[in-house]
Amino acid sequence: MSRLNIADIARRAGVSKATVSRVLNNRPEGVGAETRERVRTVLTETGFRPTAAARCLSTGVSNSIGLLIPDITNPFYPQLVSGAEEALNAEGYHLFLCNTRGDVAREREYVEALIDKRVDGVILDSAGSADDDHVNRLKQERIPVVLIDRVIGRRSSYPGVFVDNETGAHDAARLLVAGGNRSLLFLNGPKDLSQSVERLAGVERALRADRALIERLRILNGDFTLDSGARLIEQLLAAGPRDFDAVFAANDMMALGALGALRRAGVAVPAEVEVIGFDDIETARIVEPPLTTVSQPTRAMGEAGAAMILRLIRGQRLTRKSVVLAAVLIERSTTRKRPPR
Amino acid sequence: MSRLNIADIARRAGVSKATVSRVLNNRPEGVGAETRERVRTVLTETGFRPTAAARCLSTGVSNSIGLLIPDITNPFYPQLVSGAEEALNAEGYHLFLCNTRGDVAREREYVEALIDKRVDGVILDSAGSADDDHVNRLKQERIPVVLIDRVIGRRSSYPGVFVDNETGAHDAARLLVAGGNRSLLFLNGPKDLSQSVERLAGVERALRADRALIERLRILNGDFTLDSGARLIEQLLAAGPRDFDAVFAANDMMALGALGALRRAGVAVPAEVEVIGFDDIETARIVEPPLTTVSQPTRAMGEAGAAMILRLIRGQRLTRKSVVLAAVLIERSTTRKRPPR
DNA sequence: TTGAAAGCGCTAACAC
DNA sequence: GTGTTAGCGCTTTCAA
Numbered sequence: 176m177s178r179l180n181i182a183d184i185a186r187r188a189g190v191s192k193a194t195v196s197r198v199l200n201n202r203p204e205g206v207g208a209e210t211r212e213r214v215r216t217v218l219t220e221t222g223f224r225p226t227a228a229a230r231c232l233s234t235g236v237s238n239s240i241g242l243l244i245p246d247i248t249n250p251f252y253p254q255l256v257s258g259a260e261e262a263l264n265a266e267g268y269h270l271f272l273c274n275t276r277g278d279v280a281r282e283r284e285y286v287e288a289l290i291d292k293r294v295d296g297v298i299l300d301s302a303g304s305a306d307d308d309h310v311n312r313l314k315q316e317r318i319p320v321v322l323i324d325r326v327i328g329r330r331s332s333y334p335g336v337f338v339d340n341e342t343g344a345h346d347a348a349r350l351l352v353a354g355g356n357r358s359l360l361f362l363n364g365p366k367d368l369s370q371s372v373e374r375l376a377g378v379e380r381a382l383r384a385d386r387a388l389i390e391r392l393r394i395l396n397g398d399f400t401l402d403s404g405a406r407l408i409e410q411l412l413a414a415g416p417r418d419f420d421a422v423f424a425a426n427d428m429m430a431l432g433a434l435g436a437l438r439r440a441g442v443a444v445p446a447e448v449e450v451i452g453f454d455d456i457e458t459a460r461i462v463e464p465p466l467t468t469v470s471q472p473t474r475a476m477g478e479a480g481a482a483m484i485l486r487l488i489r490g491q492r493l494t495r496k497s498v499v500l501a502a503v504l505i506e507r508s509t510t511r512k513r514p515p516r
Numbered sequence: 517m518s519r520l521n522i523a524d525i526a527r528r529a530g531v532s533k534a535t536v537s538r539v540l541n542n543r544p545e546g547v548g549a550e551t552r553e554r555v556r557t558v559l560t561e562t563g564f565r566p567t568a569a570a571r572c573l574s575t576g577v578s579n580s581i582g583l584l585i586p587d588i589t590n591p592f593y594p595q596l597v598s599g600a601e602e603a604l605n606a607e608g609y610h611l612f613l614c615n616t617r618g619d620v621a622r623e624r625e626y627v628e629a630l631i632d633k634r635v636d637g638v639i640l641d642s643a644g645s646a647d648d649d650h651v652n653r654l655k656q657e658r659i660p661v662v663l664i665d666r667v668i669g670r671r672s673s674y675p676g677v678f679v680d681n682e683t684g685a686h687d688a689a690r691l692l693v694a695g696g697n698r699s700l701l702f703l704n705g706p707k708d709l710s711q712s713v714e715r716l717a718g719v720e721r722a723l724r725a726d727r728a729l730i731e732r733l734r735i736l737n738g739d740f741t742l743d744s745g746a747r748l749i750e751q752l753l754a755a756g757p758r759d760f761d762a763v764f765a766a767n768d769m770m771a772l773g774a775l776g777a778l779r780r781a782g783v784a785v786p787a788e789v790e791v792i793g794f795d796d797i798e799t800a801r802i803v804e805p806p807l808t809t810v811s812q813p814t815r816a817m818g819e820a821g822a823a824m825i826l827r828l829i830r831g832q833r834l835t836r837k838s839v840v841l842a843a844v845l846i847e848r849s850t851t852r853k854r855p856p857r
Numbered sequence: 858t859t860g861a862a863a864g865c866g867c868t869a870a871c872a873c
Numbered sequence: 874g875t876g877t878t879a880g881c882g883c884t885t886t887c888a889a
Contacts, residue, residue, distance in 0.1 A: 178657070180882055191860045196884055207858055227633045228572035229882035232865045237569065239612070239633070247594045247601075257589050260615050269629060271580070272613035274601050288610060292568045292580070316519070401798060431802055438804075457742060461772055463779075463804040521866055532876045537868060548874055570866035573881045 179223050188217040199225060231293055240484060241289035241297040243273040243282060249399060249428060250456040251473060252300070255324065258477025259298060266485060268295070277398070279303040290316050296484040300324045304367040307332070319487035323480040326369035334487070336479040336498040340370050343469040343502030344377030347423050347451045350467075350504060352381060354449060354511055356421035358391045362407055362433060364425040366396050374425055374453070393419060397429045404432025412440050420448055427452040427459045427468055434462065434509065450509040453502075464508035472500050520564050529558040540566060572634055581825060582630035582638040584614040584623060590740060590769060591797040592814060593641070596665065599818025600639060607826060609636070618739070620644040631657050637825040641665045645708045648673070660828035664821040667710035675828070677820040677839040681711050684810040684843030685718030688764050688792045691808075691845060693722060695790060695852055697762035699732045703748055703774060705766040707737050715766055715794070734760060738770045745773025753781050761789055768793035768800045768809055775803065775850065791850040794843075805849035813841050 181199070185192045190210060197206050198214040206214075217223075231237040242259055244252045260270050271294065273285040282302045286309040289297060296319040299310065307328035313320050322335030351359055361378055364371040375394070382388040395411075397403035404424055411417075422437075424430035430452030434444060442448050444464065452459060455470035479498055486493055506513075522540070526533045531551060538547045539555040547555075558564075572578040583600055585593045601611050612635065614626040623643050627650040630638060637660040640651065648669035654661050663676030692700055702719050705712040716735065723729040736752075738744035745765055752758075763778075765771035771793030775785060783789050785805065793800060796811035820839055827834055847854075 178882095181884095182882080192883080193860060193862095193885075194858090197859095200884085205858065210858080224628065224632050226573070226882055228569045228578065229865090230884080231569035232567070232573050232867085233882080233884045235865080242613075247588075248598050250591055250594075253588045253591075253594050256613070257615060260588070260613065261617075264615075269633070270613050272583075272597070272601065272611050274598060274605075276602075287565065291565050292610070401802065435802055458799045458802070461742065461776055461799070461803060519866095522868095523866080533867080534869080534876060534878095535874085538875090541868085546874065551874075567866055570881090571868080573883085574866080574868045576881080 178226075179221055181223075181225065184214070184217055184221065184223050187221070188214045190214060235293060237293045237295055238267055239269045239271060239292065239294050240488075241271045241273060241285070241292075241294045242300075243275055243285055243297065243302075244300045245275055245277045245302045246399070247272070247274045249426075250458060251426065251428075251454045251471075254456075254473040255300065255477040255480075258474035259323075259481045260477075262478045262481035263485070268485075275302045277302045283309040286310075286312060289313075290318065294318060295488050296321070298323055298480045298484055299327070301327045303327060304369055319484060321480050321484045321487065323476060324370075334483060334493055334496045336476050336483060336500065338471050338476065338500050338502045340373035340502065341377040341380070343453065343471075343504070344374035344423070344425075345381045346377075346504040347453070347469050348378040348381035350506070350510060350513070351421040351423060351449055351451060352385070352388060354421070354513060356449060357388070358419045358421070359388065359393070360411070360419035360422045361392060361394045362404060362422060362424040362429050363394055363396050364399055371396070371425065378423065397425070399426050399428055401428045401432040401435075404429030405436040406432070408433045408436035409440075412436070412442075417442065417448075422448060422450045424450070424452050427454040427456045427466060430466055430468065430509075431458065431462060434466070445509050445511045449511060451504075455505060459507075467507045467510040468505055469502045470505045471502050476500060519567075520562055522564075522566065525555070525558055525562065525564050528562070529555045531555060576634060578634045578636055579608055580610045580612060580633065580635050581829075582612045582614060582626070582633075582635045583641075584616055584626055584638065584643075585641045586616055586618045586643045587740070588613070588615045590767075591799060592767065592769075592795045592812075595797075595814040596641065596818040596821075599815035600664075600822045601818075603819045603822035604826070609826075616643045618643045624650040627651075627653060630654075631659065635659060636829050637662070639664055639821045639825055640668070642668045644668065645710055660825060662821050662825045662828065664817060665711075675824060675834055675837045677817050677824060677841065679812050679817065679841050679843045681714035681843065682718040682721070684794065684812075684845070685715035685764070685766075686722045687718075687845040688794070688810050689719040689722035691847070691851060691854070692762040692764060692790055692792060693726075693729060695762070695854060697790060698729070699760045699762070700729065700734070701752070701760035701763045702733060702735045703745060703763060703765040703770050704735055704737050705740055712737070712766065719764065738766070740767050740769055742769045742773040742776075745770030746777040747773070749774045749777035749781075753777070753783075758783065758789075763789060763791045765791070765793050768795040768797045768807060771807055771809065771850075772799065772803060775807070786850050786852045790852060792845075796846060800848075808848045808851040809846055810843045811846045812843050817841060 181192050185195045275282040279302050300323050322333045395407045452466050452468035455468045459466040459468050522533050526536045616623040620643050639662050641664045663674050736748045793807050793809035796809045800807040800809050
């Protein structure tokens, strides 16, 4: 008993393969009501389901899409993935999850594999920044791409959904400065990522009015992990007396790492040092003290990315080439209460 | 310029498609060294890569596998996924991520879709317990299945990799009781999951010696989310005076939720109430006080699951049908220090 | 409205 | 060692 194929169904229904195919694909024309009914019956009786590979080979459509992310282990991404997966699944698409582990080489390999698999589209949260050869490969193959979370290459070249990193970072830095802090430590992400560039720009804009602030601004680059946040603070504290009174981290994991390091060093938060993160992952709410952070609509980004790739796949025009969602500062308890304005 | 196919390569190399195919698949026989070299050259010059769907249709092998998990948003699963994905990717497999959102109906749909896609294997962290019709569908289609994290159906029927839930839960409950607690609150998972059954068995074994303990044991069922852990505690506290002095939660998220609820209610942990979780997610280490918990080798489970499905796919025998990894209790600070024995 | 047949790009049995 | 050819299971022209 080998698997049924469309010829078997055709035989049982007393029609041709072509007719079965038409019914299968709900083609409105080309099949009489009665015939259609007959085929439908056989279809449900047998529980027939067409083989995806055959379909893909014949049509070039796979009903699957590739999702590339840097690190599924960072709580930010599951949220993104979940949003995208749910939206795409509702439309009959399935997801190849590609965890690039922050490695552009691996990202490239994944892209080639996705091309081989004839995915209908790719949602890319890239591990890199400037280099976009592999993305151009997708374009060559006419596979739609939507960037998400991070820009790659020249800003305008690919559609995508992002967050307003500049404003988010600006608001965070502004709050820190308004609270009377004089020496800001900015734990940024890897130097060349678009997010890092944008968030740095936001921080600098917030300090621009005061030259002394700018001069005392200290920038360190981490890799978005808890450990890197902790290590950076530990190294600083070990190197000499503490010379910062506020920390802004480019993501919550690093902020949380910093928080831990400060606690172990006996530095009071927020009394002696204020801390702000970025992302608003679930953990940010439940640590003690709860983390002040710039909240991203992460799940919504995933959904928006899915919606965008679907439009592209269907050949519909994009209302906006680039969707930028707001990142809003949430004051919790790693910053001191400000007097109401 | 349509995509190159194997016929184009054959033409350029002045050989037949069969020969190209043999080279492509590294078949040792059937191609002379010189010819092989010539074909190789054309292959690399053109950067030719075969279309996966054509291959799949012809061979029945897709080089992709399905991974089904209940909730990618729970920090336990990304770890599992990451371990499996990395191991599988190293062997040239790609992953369909299926986030079942705890819904068995959805799980079934995913399984059908995976069959259509002719995945070479399935790793299943099931949303359900008793019902395994869809798993039998996979068997019918001769697609190997490896259970992971949770058993489904009768224990022995499918191979898989699990953790020793009974011992883990026993050790946790034992510690709580040994600390002098008299009234244990067990925040278990959904009633019929294998994990819930096993962990409950562990808890009961730990209390068995003392009838009074058993009588005062209170069991509530949550859904593994932070909110459910918090809500359960809140409801209990709202309903009357606190009548428990220790909480064991079936996962860290619920334990963390409970911790938050206790804090908000002004109950001191561990002084008034001791709390233990299960999983040992990253957050468990960084909350204040750090959570005592039963640590699972989550990433290793993912890797072991991947290794197992690979053996099955390759038709190799399994050394053990069921791999059970140890879950070890990690004492941190939501339990009081015990005098050394 | 329906069917016959070609074709998607590859593999593998068989012939030479 | 190498090539010819028949599928794999579907879709889609083109005729009838």
